[in-house]
Amino acid sequence: MTGRDAQIDEAIAEAHIPSLLMSLVHLTGDFSLLTPERRPQVATTISEERRLPPEEESEIRRLAGEKLHAWLDAGKPDLPEFGMEKLERMIRYLVGDGVDDSYIPFLEEEIGVGDFRKPDWSAPKLKAAAARMHVVIIGAGMSGLVSAIRLQQAGIAFTILEKNPEVGGTWYENTYPGCRVDSDNQLYSYSFEPNPLWPQHFSTQDKLLAYFQRLVEKYELRRHIRFNSVVEEARYDEAVHRWTVRYRDDRGSEHCVSGDALFSAVGQLNTPRYPDIPGLESFAGPAFHSARWRHDVDLAGKRVGVIGTGASAFQFVPEIQPRVSRLDVYQRNPPWLMPTPHYHDDVSPAQQWVLANVPFYANWYRFWLYWRTVEGMHEGVKGDPNYKGGPEAISAANAQMRGVLEQWIRRHAEGAPKLEGKVIPNYPVGGKRGLRDNGAWIRALRQDNVTIITDRIREVRPEGIVTDDGVLHRTDVLIYGTGFRASDFLSSYRVYGRGGMELQDKWQGNARAYLGTVVPDFPNMFIFYGPNTNLVVNGSIILFAECSVGYAIECLKFAALRDAAAIEVRQDVYDDYNRRVDEANSTMAWGVPQVSSWYKNDQGRVSQNWPFPTIAYWEATRAPQPEDFICAARAAPEQAA
Numbered sequence: 001m002t003g004r005d006a007q008i009d010e011a012i013a014e015a016h017i018p019s020l021l022m023s024l025v026h027l028t029g030d031f032s033l034l035t036p037e038r039r040p041q042v043a044t045t046i047s048e049e050r051r052l053p054p055e056e057e058s059e060i061r062r063l064a065g066e067k068l069h070a071w072l073d074a075g076k077p078d079l080p081e082f083g084m085e086k087l088e089r090m091i092r093y094l095v096g097d098g099v100d101d102s103y104i105p106f107l108e109e110e111i112g113v114g115d116f117r118k119p120d121w122s123a124p125k126l127k128a129a130a131a132r133m134h135v136v137i138i139g140a141g142m143s144g145l146v147s148a149i150r151l152q153q154a155g156i157a158f159t160i161l162e163k164n165p166e167v168g169g170t171w172y173e174n175t176y177p178g179c180r181v182d183s184d185n186q187l188y189s190y191s192f193e194p195n196p197l198w199p200q201h202f203s204t205q206d207k208l209l210a211y212f213q214r215l216v217e218k219y220e221l222r223r224h225i226r227f228n229s230v231v232e233e234a235r236y237d238e239a240v241h242r243w244t245v246r247y248r249d250d251r252g253s254e255h256c257v258s259g260d261a262l263f264s265a266v267g268q269l270n271t272p273r274y275p276d277i278p279g280l281e282s283f284a285g286p287a288f289h290s291a292r293w294r295h296d297v298d299l300a301g302k303r304v305g306v307i308g309t310g311a312s313a314f315q316f317v318p319e320i321q322p323r324v325s326r327l328d329v330y331q332r333n334p335p336w337l338m339p340t341p342h343y344h345d346d347v348s349p350a351q352q353w354v355l356a357n358v359p360f361y362a363n364w365y366r367f368w369l370y371w372r373t374v375e376g377m378h379e380g381v382k383g384d385p386n387y388k389g390g391p392e393a394i395s396a397a398n399a400q401m402r403g404v405l406e407q408w409i410r411r412h413a414e415g416a417p418k419l420e421g422k423v424i425p426n427y428p429v430g431g432k433r434g435l436r437d438n439g440a441w442i443r444a445l446r447q448d449n450v451t452i453i454t455d456r457i458r459e460v461r462p463e464g465i466v467t468d469d470g471v472l473h474r475t476d477v478l479i480y481g482t483g484f485r486a487s488d489f490l491s492s493y494r495v496y497g498r499g500g501m502e503l504q505d506k507w508q509g510n511a512r513a514y515l516g517t518v519v520p521d522f523p524n525m526f527i528f529y530g531p532n533t534n535l536v537v538n539g540s541i542i543l544f545a546e547c548s549v550g551y552a553i554e555c556l557k558f559a560a561l562r563d564a565a566a567i568e569v570r571q572d573v574y575d576d577y578n579r580r581v582d583e584a585n586s587t588m589a590w591g592v593p594q595v596s597s598w599y600k601n602d603q604g605r606v607s608q609n610w611p612f613p614t615i616a617y618w619e620a621t622r623a624p625q626p627e628d629f630i631c632a633a634r635a636a637p638e639q640a641a
């Protein structure tokens, strides 16, 4: 056996069996390999994946090794393309015959054997329309970048305005210790830009930023971006059907850029939320938000107060705990923890090799993760109106999930009296985003230098924090892990639509958009990661961004094919859609009255989350329905002049 062969066998030994089995079918074309005995049992994030009997696993690995060696030795000949019928058979084998038919085309796309979401503007009429168009994109985060790539592929010119000196948005701004993605990286990558070399299953912020930076170079986007450009206002001119965007550069000078369409990609989690506590400004020591981490503040030996136990604090508390002399963690509600033993683990070189080299393995692995962690969890967080079990769960399935997760938390908190009554949430699973956990959180909370404080904060004084019981907790450094002003959509600039209508006036503190993307009175304006497009149970926002960007470009195509100057969603369509979203959200774990979280706005409406299965979003955004929109006729040349 050569060194190469040994390396391959070592890699195959670590491969994920269901994905490897699918690769084997691609390599051999032999569907008889898909026997009932080898069929995997779909598990969700919180249930263990059932392993096949060892002899079945060994046989799959042996066969895969043999076929892979032969394929490599033959110089990697092209493998026969599998049509829809074969892919469907494989999908049904993996996820069960009971899968709804409507899922099949979506799952085929998610497998990503081709870039099915690439826009096609090759028809002569569209090509000509694209050549005349210019789009202004606000924001160069994950959503702004994918919109730029797709516009480029459609042949449409664009300019990106970005307030920061670099791309990346979330992954540029959040540099706190321990910041990492909590969707598996194979899912948290663009479907058309897989990355077999993610160093970790859930990579750290610097790796995420590097991924987006690499794509900026690959697609040559940098020359289209105006950095350090803070957008202050976007205004629609109805007479010429154009948007004019006013922004300020880092020298304070004002500029304008205009375009036929406006793509708003300013994110949901971009404006830090600071706690509203009397005396906050009087604090004598350094105080900062997790998204504005002060790397110049040395925490070694300091008494540190952390306000909040959401997703960011959950990541940085275990990192800073060993360095500080005392850590007071102020908690309103504990988070649900999702058992993820490999949360901090590296992807081994062997696994990376398989992902990069075994044909179609990465595609099927991504598919498997999607099914397990996204749709697999949805039913468990949906309420059952006939459930009689009490406010801590909303259905029998939800109560069952609670049981599994409680057990995980209790196991880690066992023998730590100071955590008694403080780490098990009293709200239903899914009420807030479940946090990936390998035990690091509770391990940190158990340490002698950590106190978890559940008393309400009464005030902040120069020397520390006073809780409702009157105790002063002396503090040197204060860190706000208090999240973002998520429900204040598009609050970083003002938007004026048709007739000078201001977007915030339209919304009245209650941001809504049809499919999270379009709003009546705001023609040719498209929002990404907009209202009700957030996911709670571990999906990836990238899927939603790809879908909404695809939808926006299809809307522009729809208008171009009709020689229309602008496209605008109808008010009744928007109203009806939001009614359905609200109704569905009210039955989900995050919408029930006993849960309060950043998913609800000041009016108590769930403004952030998508309440349906993700496939419903994909289906709805594939193409605009003609009856949903009003098109504005293009003015005759002499009128426009």
Ligand SMILES: Cc1cc2nc3c(=O)[nH]c(=O)nc-3n(C[C@H](O)[C@H](O)[C@H](O)COP(=O)(O)OP(=O)(O)OC[C@H]3O[C@@H](n4cnc5c(N)ncnc54)[C@H](O)[C@@H]3O)c2cc1C
Binding pocket: 138, 139, 140, 141, 142, 143, 144, 161, 162, 163, 164, 167, 168, 169, 170, 171, 174, 179, 180, 181, 182, 183, 188, 229, 230, 231, 232, 265, 266, 267, 268, 269, 270, 312, 492, 493, 528, 529, 539, 540, 541, 542
């Ligand atoms: C710490 C953290 C961890 C996360 N982990 C996950 C995860 O595991 N999985 C997941 O799916 N999602 C996660 N998210 C959500 C994450 O925000 C999205 O996945 C994604 O990064 C959003 O991209 P975006 O481009 O829509 O928004 P952002 O990344 O917020 O980018 C918005 C951009 O707009 C710019 N901008 C804003 N206002 C203006 C203005 N007025 N003028 C000019 N530029 C402006 C900003 O500077 C920024 O670059 C996480 C978020 C945070 C904060």
